Amino acid sequence: MLVEKAKSRDAENTKQAILDVAEKLFSEKGFSGVSVRDISEASGVSQSLIHHHFGSKHALYQEVKRRAIERFWHKWHARTSAITHRPNIIREGIETFYWFVRDNQTIMRLSCWACLEGDTDLWPGEKETMDFLAQEIAEAQREGILRNDIDPIMLTILIEAASFFWWQYRANLVKLFEGSGRSAGEIDCEYLQTITKILLCGVLTHQKQTSGSKEELH
Amino acid sequence: MLVEKAKSRDAENTKQAILDVAEKLFSEKGFSGVSVRDISEASGVSQSLIHHHFGSKHALYQEVKRRAIERFWHKWHARTSAITHRPNIIREGIETFYWFVRDNQTIMRLSCWACLEGDTDLWPGEKETMDFLAQEIAEAQREGILRNDIDPIMLTILIEAASFFWWQYRANLVKLFEGSGRSAGEIDCEYLQTITKILLCGVLTHQKQTSGSKEELH
DNA sequence: GTCTATATCCAGATAGAC
DNA sequence: GTCTATCTGGATATAGAC
Numbered sequence: 001m002l003v004e005k006a007k008s009r010d011a012e013n014t015k016q017a018i019l020d021v022a023e024k025l026f027s028e029k030g031f032s033g034v035s036v037r038d039i040s041e042a043s044g045v046s047q048s049l050i051h052h053h054f055g056s057k058h059a060l061y062q063e064v065k066r067r068a069i070e071r072f073w074h075k076w077h078a079r080t081s082a083i084t085h086r087p088n089i090i091r092e093g094i095e096t097f098y099w100f101v102r103d104n105q106t107i108m109r110l111s112c113w114a115c116l117e118g119d120t121d122l123w124p125g126e127k128e129t130m131d132f133l134a135q136e137i138a139e140a141q142r143e144g145i146l147r148n149d150i151d152p153i154m155l156t157i158l159i160e161a162a163s164f165f166w167w168q169y170r171a172n173l174v175k176l177f178e179g180s181g182r183s184a185g186e187i188d189c190e191y192l193q194t195i196t197k198i199l200l201c202g203v204l205t206h207q208k209q210t211s212g213s214k215e216e217l218h
Numbered sequence: 219m220l221v222e223k224a225k226s227r228d229a230e231n232t233k234q235a236i237l238d239v240a241e242k243l244f245s246e247k248g249f250s251g252v253s254v255r256d257i258s259e260a261s262g263v264s265q266s267l268i269h270h271h272f273g274s275k276h277a278l279y280q281e282v283k284r285r286a287i288e289r290f291w292h293k294w295h296a297r298t299s300a301i302t303h304r305p306n307i308i309r310e311g312i313e314t315f316y317w318f319v320r321d322n323q324t325i326m327r328l329s330c331w332a333c334l335e336g337d338t339d340l341w342p343g344e345k346e347t348m349d350f351l352a353q354e355i356a357e358a359q360r361e362g363i364l365r366n367d368i369d370p371i372m373l374t375i376l377i378e379a380a381s382f383f384w385w386q387y388r389a390n391l392v393k394l395f396e397g398s399g400r401s402a403g404e405i406d407c408e409y410l411q412t413i414t415k416i417l418l419c420g421v422l423t424h425q426k427q428t429s430g431s432k433e434e435l436h
Numbered sequence: 437g438t439c440t441a442t443a444t445c446c447a448g449a450t451a452g453a454c
Numbered sequence: 455g456t457c458t459a460t461c462t463g464g465a466t467a468t469a470g471a472c
């Protein structure tokens with residue numbers, strides 16, 4: 001049998017190399033900010049080979065996003081499996097989500113670009129990611145640990161919002177604490193503690209709350 | 219004296235027309251997604267005149283952002299002046315911010331693109347916008363209405379996060395409620411009610427909280 | 437102050453050799 | 455499967471007439 005020249009005539013390898021580089025660049029500069037030439041030069045693969053494998057720049061972009069979401073979902077699933085259960089599900093959910101977002105900036109940025117670009121139809125793993133927390137919350141409500149006049153999905157969104165927003169605008173936000181002598185890392189932790197405290201207990205003083213209350217506030 | 223040909227030889231008018239069109243397009247597609255030719259065609263002003271007035275595409279972009287932030291700050295200042303004061307500052311602050319973000323999508327998108335593009339040095343009015351709410355919160359803490367173990371700026375960031383995130387990802391988020399028979403507008407209102415409830419009172423049942431408590435949670 | 441014409445470069449995509 | 459060479463259009467920016 002013939003031995004392959006072993007140069008790099010490995011289509012799958014080449015495709016993955018292209019995808020890795022494309023993911024990095026698209027995440028940094030968005031779709032319009034990156035040219036196929038950029039990807040070609042950064043990956044050492046010729047332009048035409050990129051077109052050969054993916055058809056067009058747009059199709060490559062879609063594949064980058066698809067793959068990233070898939071990886072995200074797998075990582076999230078693995079991480080959340082380790083969460084111990086009630087009664088601390090909320091605290092752990094917030095912490096897990098918060099650090100997970102920090103550790104997955106690439107896909108967070110991809111998702112943000114995609115949102116601005118009007119891409120709303122994708123995210124096969126997005127719903128599942130949300131549902132995992134939402135189901136745990138619903139269970140905690142049934143057990144009476146959490147007030148049951150709150151939609152679990154709404155609460156999940158708020159947790160996601162608190163984490164996403166911080167890491168998205170972190171460079172700007174830490175500037176608001178200039179002069180306080182705290183490092184950015186310390187502020188990260190303090191923000192997490194604060195949102196946990198507020199989500200769990202609220203901000204009002206003298207708050208007396210009954211389980212499953214249905215009274216309107218004020 | 220000579221009468222101007224009145225054609226459109228009004229530099230200031232022309233510049234504003236260019237800025238208006240550029241703001242709309244940059245907000246929709248981001249810096250790299252818009253060409254000077256696009257702006258030229260949409261505004262009816264020749265490409266070279268755009269360069270004449272602003273020097274470069276990048277300088278035009280900067281001016282668009284500068285002007286938008288300035289307008290945002292003036293509008294926010296006008297709107298918040300109407301806020302009645304304690305004890306409902308948090309509730310009103312959240313509602314004001316929430317609807318304000320909805321009504322200013324253009325600048326929200328500009329700010330989001332700018333963030334992704336790594337633009338962190340601008341935003342002359344941003345700090346002031348935050349500080350307004352933070353100062354009211356601090357005052358409410360002094361009056362004993364709000365627990366005083368929370369940094370006012372942190373709370374302001376969380377309020378901002380809850381609003382920004384919703385309007386930023388709204389098209390995706392409403393899909394999570396498909397099948398519930400609620401319209402998008404109803405979900406908008408319900409989300410606002412939910413975050414208000416949570417921020418004010420927290421999510422735990424059986425919560426007994428003392429004013430200015432310094433106990434650690436769990 | 438505003439235009440037309442154009443220079444120069446780079447984009448995405450394809451042809452065809454190996 | 456991968457490359458070099460190239461097509462065609464569009465990008466930013468400038469020159470110079472009016």
